[in-house]
Amino acid sequence: DTAVSQTPKYLVTQMGNDKSIKCEQNLGHDTMYWYKQDSKKFLKIMFSYNNKELIINETVPNRFSPKSPDKAHLNLHINSLELGDSAVYFCASSLLQYQETQYFGPGTRLLVL
């Protein structure tokens, strides 16, 4: 009965590779998010989708491309991985676009070598 799930939990890869992280929520929420948490534990929004439409796109390199096939899924594809992409990536969801609590997935720990 997992609410927000992400795969994989750990991802170790070489610089220059392309990788994807998947996220699914079974809460019936309309809005989903991707956050990046760096080594200093600072959590920062990257993208937000509401009903499969992109609503927030922070200043993220265009090597990062989110895709939402339906409102229960929000995947993150990263091209040409760089050392600085190493971080924990959290997916989250909320019932509505505004005024609602966000529920976080367990995180994907990405290490780029």
Place this chain on the structure above:
Amino acid sequence: GQNIDQPTEMTATEGAIVQINCTYQTSGFNGLFWYQQHAGEAPTFLSYNVLDGLEEKGRFSSFLSRSKGYSYLLLKELQMKDSASYLCAVRANTDKLIFGTGTRLQVFP
């Protein structure tokens, strides 16, 4: 710009009370959240304040003063399991949550 400030680290003793402060300067305000994050885990929701005053939920309470751009999280009867990072986050004009850098709380026996 958007700015949220919290102390980096705090320590306290089991059974005690601790107050974690958060001050913010954001373009617009649509609510303030507190999240708890244990090491290696996801943030989990603790509290939400949108009106001035105190919200109490068991051992945890959160206070908001919008005119002062200030909130605090109060933890009573501290337990060892309360050792975690506590993240203050403000929802500004949009759906975006702006997080502070978090306060790492260590509870000692």
